[in-house]
Amino acid sequence: MRFEISKVLDAIEGRVCTDPSLARAVLDLAEVIRYQDLDGGRPASLLRLGMVIDALSRELAEDSVPVYAIVHRALLSDADLTSNERMVVRRWADDGLVEVLDNPGDRMLEVADLLGLPVVSRVRFDGLRGRFPWLVEQPGRVVAPVPGAGGPAFVAHVGGGPTPVEGDRSPVGGQLLARRWRCPEPGCALFGGGGGGGAFADLARVDRAPAGQPPPALRNGVPTCPRHGARLSDAGPRPRSEVLAIRIGGLIRRRFVLTEDEPVTVGRAPEETGGVMLGQWLNDEARRWISRAHVRFELRVGEVIVTDVSTNGSGIRPNGSMAEAERVPLAPKQSRVLGGADMVELYPGVQVGRARELPTGAAFTPTSVMAEAPTMAMRLPRN
Ligand SMILES: [Zn+2]
Incomplete structure (x- = not known):
């Protein structure tokens, strides 16, 4: 049984990424693992992420659909998860497969906005419709996973349909993704490595492909590392x-x-x-x-x-x-x-x-x- 679960977690690992070219939806891991009504099981379970990813695959009629997961730092020590699940999430964090943040705030919507991705969430984003007009203007842009006959089904917040819909990358997203960025924090899993020189490049744990860097956060218009809050330096054009x-x-x-x-x-x-x-x-x-x-x-x-x-x-x-x-x-x-x-x-x-x-x-x-x-x-x- 234990072995089976770790196999499933390994399979899920292949479906989380922060690569802007591959991710197909954004979600908040802390929210998804607590959809207790999907299986009636423990208060929190990482397997629910797998259920949501499978539902996404079914809806998009495509195998191997990866999601961009925002992870609240508190999740790494969440006692409702098993120690094995916590260890797995820590590994994803270290490898830059997910974005771990002390205070996620609106980051999920920012990523969706910059990349044009649909959002998988049950949250009503009432106060944010001015900043992200697509929340109300684009049917299917936010879908809520609900219990269904063969696993979770989606219901769009606007339009009510079952299919998550992509938008366009925002113009700012396009500009940010034309460059590659470097975080001054040694070993930054999101904006380190990539072989672009820089004082701490050799310390980066992950040698991530520069073409696969996540989108920076914008704080007062300044490209910022969402993990470390540090201003990112421009490391040149992003490779084609x-x-x-x-x-x-x-x-x-x-x-x-x-x-x-x-x-x-x-x-x-x-x-x-x-x-x-x-x-x-x-x-x-x-x-x-x-x-x-x-x-x-x-x-x-x-x-x-x-x-x-x-x-x-x-x-x-x-x-x-x-x-x-x-x-x-x-x-x-x-x-x-x-x-x-x-x-x-x-x-x-x-x-x-x-x-x-x-x-x-x-x-x-x-x-x-x-x-x-x-x-x-x-x-x-x-x-
Ligand atoms: Zn950083």
Whole structure:
């Protein structure tokens, strides 16, 4: 039992992040773990975060949806959590996967505002509608998790629908995210590391990718570390990045960030660091066709370059077209610049493209079912 719980907590760990390109909703961990009516269990439970994340996945019809969690510092010593749960949250804090704050204040809404993310909360933000007009103007921007038949369901504060809705990044958010920032506090898990020099860079516990830095807090218009309250220094332009998504059987299974620093290899089970492993979502035929390392993506001067590194080859679907006549073969060792809406197809039904260009929407199926009983038509390419 204990072992099972720690496995679930490990799985949840893969779904919390402060990366502005990957997080899909913002929530307050102290609030979520106390939704006792979701399971009728202990006063506080970290597993409720997993339930809410699963509900988000179902609603967005996408696997592996990460959330941006704001954590009140008091939670790290909350006696209603088990010692194991407290330890797990501390680890997330140390690794910069969550934002731990002495006084979270309006930070959850600030992050939602800067990044254009939906908020998962039951709180009524009555006094804050002037500062964040989207609270009332954009239906679905705040959703409350409520008990439902198959786990939590969402009800939008405005509009009443079940689906969390993204907004645009605020103009200030866009400006803040164009730069990278450094906190003077040694070992800052949010704005340290990243290899940008600075007096304390070598002390940072986390060498976080500069492209994945969270948005600074704004205090009187000054970019500030939300954790330490210190003024952040501008460490230069943020490296370019592109968010790519993997769609298998019509469903987005995972997103990943491509930067100019590091290519990303996608395949059945790539050995390269940072590689994206597809094995769990593939049926036997797809597993046989797709190489351990199948395609490699690089970002060069803003262009996404795809190179086939497989045994069997891939294909390009220009502009995402599913017309077979338009499919362009990509032979082993061949490279190609990936146009805006182009998709790489590793195998029929297994595609990679820019996240904003790839629609998701097949009926949602849990990943474990997908691996054993694929419903999509699997055919070998004709080339
Ligand atoms: Zn800091």
